[in-house]
Each structure stands twice: as C-alpha cells, then as structure tokens.
Amino acid sequence: MRGNILWPIGLAGALLLAGCVANRAVVTGDPEDPYPPKGGLRAGDIYHMPTGLRISEAGLMDMLAGARLVCVGETHDNQSDKRVELAVIREMYRRFPGKVAIGMEMFRTPQQGALDRWVKGELTELEFLKESKWYETWGYDFSAYRDILLFAREKGIDVIALDPPRKLQDEVSRFGVDNLPADEARKLPAIGEPDPYQREVLRAVFAGHEGHSGGEAGFDSFLRVQLLWEETMAQQVVDYLRSPRGEGKHMVTITGGWHVEYGFGLPKKVIRRMPMPYAILLTKEISTPEQKEGRRMDVDLPELPLLPADFRWCVPFESLEGKKVRMGIRMEEKGGRLLVASVAKGSPADAAGIAKGDELVAFDGKRVMDTTDVLYLVGKKREGDTAKVTILRNGERKVVPLTFFRMPKPKAR
Numbered sequence: 001m002r003g004n005i006l007w008p009i010g011l012a013g014a015l016l017l018a019g020c021v022a023n024r025a026v027v028t029g030d031p032e033d034p035y036p037p038k039g040g041l042r043a044g045d046i047y048h049m050p051t052g053l054r055i056s057e058a059g060l061m062d063m064l065a066g067a068r069l070v071c072v073g074e075t076h077d078n079q080s081d082k083r084v085e086l087a088v089i090r091e092m093y094r095r096f097p098g099k100v101a102i103g104m105e106m107f108r109t110p111q112q113g114a115l116d117r118w119v120k121g122e123l124t125e126l127e128f129l130k131e132s133k134w135y136e137t138w139g140y141d142f143s144a145y146r147d148i149l150l151f152a153r154e155k156g157i158d159v160i161a162l163d164p165p166r167k168l169q170d171e172v173s174r175f176g177v178d179n180l181p182a183d184e185a186r187k188l189p190a191i192g193e194p195d196p197y198q199r200e201v202l203r204a205v206f207a208g209h210e211g212h213s214g215g216e217a218g219f220d221s222f223l224r225v226q227l228l229w230e231e232t233m234a235q236q237v238v239d240y241l242r243s244p245r246g247e248g249k250h251m252v253t254i255t256g257g258w259h260v261e262y263g264f265g266l267p268k269k270v271i272r273r274m275p276m277p278y279a280i281l282l283t284k285e286i287s288t289p290e291q292k293e294g295r296r297m298d299v300d301l302p303e304l305p306l307l308p309a310d311f312r313w314c315v316p317f318e319s320l321e322g323k324k325v326r327m328g329i330r331m332e333e334k335g336g337r338l339l340v341a342s343v344a345k346g347s348p349a350d351a352a353g354i355a356k357g358d359e360l361v362a363f364d365g366k367r368v369m370d371t372t373d374v375l376y377l378v379g380k381k382r383e384g385d386t387a388k389v390t391i392l393r394n395g396e397r398k399v400v401p402l403t404f405f406r407m408p409k410p411k412a413r
Helices: 002-023 057-064 079-095 109-119 125-131 143-155 166-175 196-208 215-242 266-273 348-352 371-378
Strands: 046-048 053-055 069-074 100-108 159-163 250-256 278-286 311-316 329-334 337-343 359-363 386-393 396-403
Touching: 046 057, 053 057, 057 079, 057 278, 057 311, 069 079, 069 266, 079 100, 079 143, 079 250, 079 278, 079 311, 100 109, 100 143, 100 215, 109 125, 109 143, 109 159, 125 371, 159 215, 159 250, 166 215, 196 215, 215 250, 215 266, 266 278, 329 371, 337 348, 337 371, 348 396, 359 371
Parallel strands: 069 250, 069 278, 100 159, 100 250, 278 311
Antiparallel strands: 046 053, 046 311, 329 337, 337 359, 359 386, 386 396
16 A cells, blocks of 8 residues: 555656756856856966866865876976976875876887986986987977976986887888787787777867878878877876886876877776776966967867866966077988088078088087987077087088077968
C-alpha cells in the first residue's frame, strides 16, 4: 500500500520537474569565459576562471601548491610571461624545497645532457648555448629565459627537455607514424587518438597560417607533428616523475599556450599516462592594438564548451625585440672559417662597411669561432652600444668600428 501512495507522488514530482525544464529561462554566456571581469582586464590581475573570482598572487600559489603538475602557457615573444613563470617556480620551490622540477619546450630531448651539466654548474653560459644548440633549436633571445635557468642552477632544480628530436619530427611530418624507419619508430612515444576539440582548433590554426598549404594532406602532416610534440612532452614529464630523480616532486612546465590551453594538449596526454592533480595557468596579454599588429594570425577559432585554463594572469606586453639589436648579417661556417654570407641593407654591419665574403675573426677582441660566438656577444649589446669587429678581407686584417641600432621592421607584403 505504501508503494501505491508513493508512486503517484513520484510521478507528479517528475511531471513538475519536466514542466520546470520545459519553461526554464535560458542563461547565455561565453562558455570559454563564463565570468567576464567587470570593467575589463587589467595588467596584474589574476583570475580563477571556474569561479570568475579575482585572487591575489599568494592565493594563486596556495591553489597551485595542490597540483603536482603546473602547466604554464606563454606567448613566446612577451618578456612579461617569463616573469610569471619565474614567480611560480620560485614560490613552488619555497614551499617544496628540493621537490620541484621544470619542464621546458625550449629544449629537445637529445639536449638533456647539456641541461644536466648546466644545472650542476659544469658549463659556462656560452658553453651551454653551444651544447644545447639554443640558437638552432629555439632561436628566441636567450636573455628572456636566463633568469629561469640561473635560478634552476642556483637551487639545483632539474630542468627537463620536452620536445622530440628534430630528425624524428621531420620523419613523422613526412611519413607519418606508421611508415617510419625502424630506428626512428623505436623513439616514438605512445600516441593516442586526437582529441576532437583539439583537432578542430588545430584545423583552424592551420587554415590561418600563411605558410601552411597542401589541403587535407598538409593538415594531416601538421596534426601529426603537433601530436608528436605533445605526446613526447607528456612522456618526458611522466618518465621523469616516475623516476628516482622525480619521485615525490612537483613539475612546472613552460610551453606555448596552445600546448596547454583547454587541457586537451599536454595536460590530457599526461593524465592519460599518469593521473595526478594538475592546474593550467595562462598569461593573458594586455596590450594596445599597435602592439598586437602583425603578431597574431587571423584565425577563426571554433566555439568550444571548455574553459581555457584554471587561472588567467593578466600581463602587459613587453616585446623581446624591444631592446634587441642585430648586426644585420647572415653567417656561414665553411672550412673552419666564419664567413659573412650576406649583409642586410641599412643594417649596422652595412653602415660599418662589412661586406659579403669577409671572414669574422674577433668581436671586441674576443676570438669568434662559430655563429653562436657572435650571436652570444651581440646579445649583450643594446641600442647605441659600439663594438670592434675584426675581419679578414683578401688576406688583410681589419678592425671595423660598428654602432648598434635597431633595424626597422620589414614592411608587410
């Protein structure tokens, strides 16, 4: 009898609920930013995206401390992002001394030995740049990441190379993962099914990139390389955290924002291998339209039912190019000699009279043997600085005075 009484009440309740569903108000908003800040974003603000709450830097660190994996997504050419990364690493180390590691997209796995020697203090900065092949592999101004790497060295923090070997990347781009030579196939990480949301985002990025072509075949190659990068990154993170060196440690990864945004890149690929608490921190650039001009691709991204990150840290735009100067030459190493292959018109080298075919011998009295020697020494110069460049021309040794100035940006075509 009791059951006969409850049944109609339950049915009535269900009907009432159904009525509520049918007549409920529709709440609209941006699923990627459900709590847009009132008054807009300001540099220095930090937001917890799932709640929309503005939090302090200390509050952010309290929350990040609960994650074993902290994924920081940067814009590569913004110096402000590097300050955020260093702030996170410093505070994680303060809370967990000796129990923090750093994973960096800026290095490929074959360069791990150079990173280990750097942290141990066995290499000078110039030796490290050469052994890690910094200018060949990454190319951005080393000074942008110097403070992070110096802090790692000072505290003995392991720095883990995340990117795959160049040769493996090139082979995967050309042949795919199923047609690799046996010696390269053995280096492959386990590659899972592409996330459907990530696939569509990458398709939009591919379509908006002027340098990409080839239709569907071109996109497939692009997708394969993106997945190889992130699967390798994830494998490197997990292998380290499971190793005796990484036991019980937290890891902060530094990568481009697209590798961690929405969670379907590096974070998902780590969790597939090794479930753990993680957090995603994205920098949000606050800059003028003039500063943004020419820096972003024209990409029509799909709407996604996903939050981009757990935290958003608003930062000003500070260009890595702002204080950077160049000689304005292209160099080639040939037969043990460092030659000037070309000179940019209107550059400091052009103004100083350096010409194609000159052999570079010394820079401010320091012998230069290869391209890295020159790039390293030029990297210490700023606008208005001078240098004495020693060259050999037709067997005659000359010391050429040179004044550095910033070269104008090439006009868009």
